[in-house]
Amino acid sequence: MTKTLDIVFLGLSLSSSWGNGHATTFRGLLRALNKLGHRVTFLERDVPWYAHHRDLRDPDFCDLRYYDTVNELRRNHQRDLQQADVVVVGSFVPEGRAVIDDLASVCTGQFCFYDIDTPVTLARVAEDDCDYLARRQIPYFDVYFSFTGGPTLERLELEFGARRAEPLYCAVDPERHYRNRNVIEWDLGYLGTYSPDRQRTLEALLLEPARRLPDRRFVVAGSQYPREIAWPDNVERIEHLPPAEHAGFFSRQRYTLNVTRTSMVAAGWSPSVRLFEAAACGTPIISDQWPGLDCFFPASAIETAGCAQDVIAILLGRSNRARLMMARQAHSLVMARHTGAARAREFTSVLTQPGRVLDLNVESAA
Structure with a gap:
């Protein structure tokens, strides 16, 4: 038996999929984590572009909350962030550098980065032209989850100083993606x-x-x-x-x-x-x-x-x-x-492997 985790994600957007592939990824992963019994919160910067194109305003699989500034994030959500078992910051979070610096001093559980844009991120970081992640911040994270696998994982650890780089690819939700009877057009x-x-x-x-x-x-x-x-x-x-x-x-x-x-x-x-x-x-x-x-x-x-x-x-x-x-x-x-359920299991499995802070086994955690 595993205990319920409190997991907080900060990502580009969950509420809007308009011109934004991140929403699809987060929705599938968070929905699957919820089905496994974990409590999930998603914190999203309230920006006009996504506010005008929201197609998921009230998800039933997580608590979706908005913030306007980094100061407001710190002021209104610090307790949740401090008490969370896992905090995950995604790529392209607005003012991500400032957010990461704040969270690094607040989080008491696992602190992770989820890079849905790894090649883009690393190219920008190498040129010190990435506004959502600085090179000096990469070692802050217990796990650097990456949309890209293969040699990039070794590069993250050896060249950029990641403590641990693991693949966490995109996935599909079988309840929403299946063959229907539409005629081929x-x-x-x-x-x-x-x-x-x-x-x-x-x-x-x-x-x-x-x-x-x-x-x-x-x-x-x-x-x-x-x-x-x-x-x-x-x-x-x-x-x-x-x-x-x-x-x-x-x-x-x-x-x-x-x-x-x-x-x-x-x-x-x-x-x-x-x-x-x-x-x-x-x-x-x-x-x-x-x-x-x-x-x-x-x-x-x-x-x-x-x-x-x-x-x-x-x-x-x-x-x-x-x-x-x-x-x-x-x-x-x-x-x-490659389903959301498979990714959710991979995500929690990485966090509980030897050397990790978390222990999901109820008996040993008691």
Whole structure:
């Protein structure tokens, strides 16, 4: 039997998924921790951008609270932070450096960092250009949880002084991502907020195939795309797709495309949550190529492409049977290893391994 933990997260946003992949990650992890019986609080900086686009105002799996300034965070939430068994600061928290300095002197339990943007963070930290984490602060944390695995974990410890670096990848919620009975509308689709370093790959692997296959249908869903982009006539645009609609969106695609940010490709071992969501919905995936991809999806469970012709060959050359067999294998892998429940167990397991402060065993903790 394990005792109930009081866990406090400080993250970019839980309440809004608008242009923000962090919300999906936090929602799945916190929901799973709640199901395991832990008490979870999420502290979010109240900023206009997310306040105007909130799609989760009153979560039933955690206590969501807002603060306006670092001083208010200290004044109104210091007791909760002091008494928490675990405090986790996420990447891109506004004024994160000041927040971390404050918490380092307050927390009496485990103090952790959850980097949902590890390659971006390390590049900025190395240049002393990161406003949410300073290099000197990395050794403050008992555990540095990272969205990126592989060699980056060793680099965190040896080069940046992390006491302990552990992977905590994104995950999917099977209760919200599953195959529905929607009729397939698009041969290939993509879900992702605009990013300049992804756009060239999106052009090569979706827009160019669309131009060459005018009788096929394509779709791109996501916000912040520049108005000057010339979308082919057979590419449908969806400006924003809230998490509740992701399953239906993936279920209407014959294939879905995964495009990885340049920094994530360079680091490797950085799976996107869209990979796991699509697989959970039974939708076959075409992905760009990056080191470590086969650790999550073997070649038999995913298609990879490096140019438009690769995509066209897949769309025109794969049988329906082969496509569905690949999707079933990816689905099985994700359900076994990459759910929110799996991540919650990994998270608490790391905190209770030898040498950790916490002991979740009720008998030995008494």
